[in-house]
Each structure stands twice: as C-alpha cells, then as structure tokens.
Amino acid sequence: MEFLKELFSFMRARKKYWLAPIIVVMVMFGGLIVFSQGSAVAPFIYTIF
Numbered sequence: 001m002e003f004l005k006e007l008f009s010f011m012r013a014r015k016k017y018w019l020a021p022i023i024v025v026m027v028m029f030g031g032l033i034v035f036s037q038g039s040a041v042a043p044f045i046y047t048i049f
Helices: 002-014 019-036 042-048
Strands: none
Touching: 002 019
C-alpha cells in the first residue's frame, strides 16, 4: 500500500496525470490474464490478441 501512496503523491507533485490511464490499463490487462488462466473464457480472450 505504501508504494501506491508514493506513486500517487509523485503524480500529484510532478503533475504527471497522464500516467494514471496507463497504470489503469496495465492493471486491467493483468487482471484479465489472471482471470483467464483457468476459466472457460480463455479461448475467447486469446482471440482478442
């Protein structure tokens, strides 16, 4: 949790607000990969890429 606090304080202090969408997309892709490892949705997700 400390890492996230430091990351957001860095973004606020340096006015790097453009990093937020990149981080959100990376977290979503990570969650999608973890979710699709053992599910029936995996073949459909692989066709997207």
